[in-house]
Amino acid sequence: MRRTATAELGRYLLQGRLSTRGCLKISQRAVCRQSSLRTSLAGASRSLQTASTSQPAGPPIVPLRKQWRDEAKQAKKHGKGKAKKDSQTVDGWELTVGIEVHAQLNTSKKLFSPAVTSFNDDPNSHVALFDVAMPGSQPLFQNEVLIPALRAALALNCDIQKTSRFDRKHYFWWDQPSGYQITQYYESFAKNGQITLLARDGIAPQDGDSVTIGIQKVQLEQDTAKTLAQSDDTQLLDFNRVGVPLIEIITEPQMHYPRTAAVLVRKIQMLLNTVDACVSGMETGGLRADVNVSVRRQGDPNTPLGTRTEIKNLSTIKAVEDAIIAERDRQIRELEAGGTIAGETRGWAVGSTETRRLRGKEGEVDYRYMPDPDLAPVVIGEDLVQHLRQTLAVSPDMELDKLIAEFGLTAKDAVSLLNLDNGARVQYFYRVLNGLETMLQANAGGEEMPVLKSYAGVVGNWTIHELGRLTTSKAGPFSQVELDFTPGGECAQVPDAELSQLLYQLYTKRITGKVAKELLMGLYLGDLDAGILETIESRDLWFQELSTEEYNVQIDTVLEGEERVLHELVKADVFPQRKLMFLIGKMIRSGPTERIDPATAEQLLRTRIAELRAGA
Known part of the structure; x- marks a missing residue:
């Protein structure tokens, strides 16, 4: 059996033509008998039948590559192309998301001690007695902390409360030496805000042109120590971060698409940076997000929200969206399999595809909230609020x-x-x-x-x-x-x-x-x-552009041998811009190095084509 030439195989693969010589030659009867071959190579067998019976030639054979290209264009035109999976929705299910954003305030002192806020100094080099809960030490509220906190709350359109108070949130963990965290659970300093996200911010298409998310409250609280994991399962603690002032921004559970939730975190970060309230962004650890995720079946508006899980310490905007998608899909799989969702705290690692369980969700009673007996109420004057409102940076x-x-x-x-x-x-x-x-x-x-x-x-x-x-x-x-x-x-x-x-x-x-x-x-x-x-x-790098006469000489040179392209440019009802750019590229490649301006070349080429159109 002879070796088939490359050109012959090319005609078969790209143009649907079969050779009539050698082993590829088949008779009309064979074509009729072998229906499977006729089905798979319909175009090729029809051409053989025509040749063997000496019938008039049919329409020209279209190369397969061109067929595929035309089919792809038609599919795209009619919206039948390969559909991109929509990660924002799952048919039959509704997602609900609420977010808690923790941001480190831009202050030089900690919340309840005069120790310096430090992020790059040696570990444990800026620690006051109260920061590590030494017996007999007392919290002392640092008034300067209130200024960036108020700027942040005003940027979020919140109502500033004249009087706010601090509470103790009891839990034990190694990064919290006192056994409780001081926060504002019952009476926060700011409430009832809102933030509007627009389509240009990148929200999910399902949200339309804009969506407004309510801010339930903004509260002051102290940060915990920084945990430094070692290779031998040892955990080292840096108490420079303990007591650093935070604001916790708690949204209403009003988001239903992962992308919109991620955009909200990015918008909040942008707002805090604009009003100089936040010391740094997510990239450097100055802002972290916890997301609360729940799902429920669509169809009955009276169906209560599903059991929520909380994903802690998300450190990038992308992680917010990815973690919500992963947790939503996990909950749906669990419910569709007949299971239930446990209220729990879960974690997320960058690059993961699944959230992981960290611990069971503690209820509010377990935290044993109580007013802090060592701290007086914080009273905020209206004159201070008005001054900060008037001097707030442009949004x-x-x-x-x-x-x-x-x-x-x-x-x-x-x-x-x-x-x-x-x-x-x-x-x-x-x-x-x-x-x-x-x-x-x-x-x-x-x-x-x-x-x-x-x-x-x-x-x-x-x-x-x-x-x-x-x-x-x-x-x-x-x-x-x-x-x-x-x-x-x-x-x-x-x-x-x-x-x-x-x-x-x-x-x-x-x-x-x-x-x-x-x-x-x-x-x-x-x-x-x-x-x-x-x-x-x-280095004499100045642009020495061609003169108009030199440009026209280059145009004459480029148009030589391009009669077909020139004909299309002159005769086309819809101007073929790609053909024009082809000629401009050819001019730049063949002309003097670094002496041709594409804009000038395009202008003069268009002038030449307009003259030819007028002459035609």
Whole structure:
């Protein structure tokens, strides 16, 4: 049996054509007898029947690859493509989620002792007698703690209570030396707040354009010691964290989709950063979330909520969504199998697919709440509340509106800008933008300034995406050098003044995008001997753009041999943009290095095509 040539196999696989020579040749009778072959190779056998009976040729055979591509397009057009699994809902079941967010307040002292709040110092180096429950020590409320706590409550639209009190929550664990935690169970300092999440925040599509979540209360409480696990099952304790002031934000159980719950935590973190209430975000351990999850069958609105379980200490936004999905699915499987849900506390590890049981859920009676006899009530004056309300920072939603409406950023980029580096990246954006604007005004020469959105969008792209690429794997072995931002928006590796200079030269088309990216990388790595402007001049990196005549010569060269593409561009009712971009790419590849501006090339190509259309 002879070896079939590659070209022959290609015609069979890609065009449905069978050779009539050798072992692949079959008779008309054989085709009729072998119905299974006729079914699987219908197109091929029909072509053989036509050839053997000398009938007129049928319609041209469409290559299989093109058939598959056309079928995929049709499926996508009619919504019949491969459906992506919707992780937000489960048919026949309703999810209910409530969240407790614990945030470390931005203060220099602990809640009930003058010890310094410390996060990076040596373990157990900032511990007062009361922090470790030494006999005879007494709690002393630190008034300065109240300021960031009130700012946080006002940002969450809460009602500030004139009088609040502290209670003891009794339980024993090694990270709580006194045997109880001081909190505000009965009379918290803030109640009845709310937070509105919008579609641009990234909520689940099922929630529509917006959803409002109630804040049941915000209470002050002390943090526990930090547990440091060792390899030999030893647990070491760092009491620097014990007594650090926290606020606990307790939401109403009003969320029904995992993504919306995760977005709520992110929005709360953004709000706390905006009003300077929280010392750090989830990434550095300054904010943790506990989620309460329950499920019930849909259909009867009078069905009570299911038994809830609590997942403790979620430390990332993604972990919030993933843990809720995993616990929801676990509860549904248990109920569908005829089991029951136990009220318990569960844990979650990053990268897991299942929650794990930690302990049985203690009831409120087990905590034996009682008013703390050593602490007087906290009385908050209305004048203080009004002063803080009037001096509160602009809300993230208002700033997002400004970034989108005035500066022309997309909603996704605006949200990213506010979230990156605990709000420092947006300050960096403003610094770079102001620097670029100053240079544009200084060199306007009496001409009208460009539209704000045109250059603000460039600044947004570079401060989010181009800077982001520096620390990804694309940067090679240097990607581990993190960008350091101060709260005021200063960056050590890429100073805002240098990026403003870089973007000014790019925006005014004095350098190309490729050169700009190489300069940014050099600045980031510290490879430049001088500033951006000096480096461009010393290395002669200026963009020497082709003249109009030279562009037209390049267009003539590119169009040679592309009659079919040119015909489509001239005759098409709907302008084929991809064909035009193909020609522009060919111009850039074949033309002089770094002398062609894609925008100019596109403009001149469109002019040439318009002239040909008019002549046709």
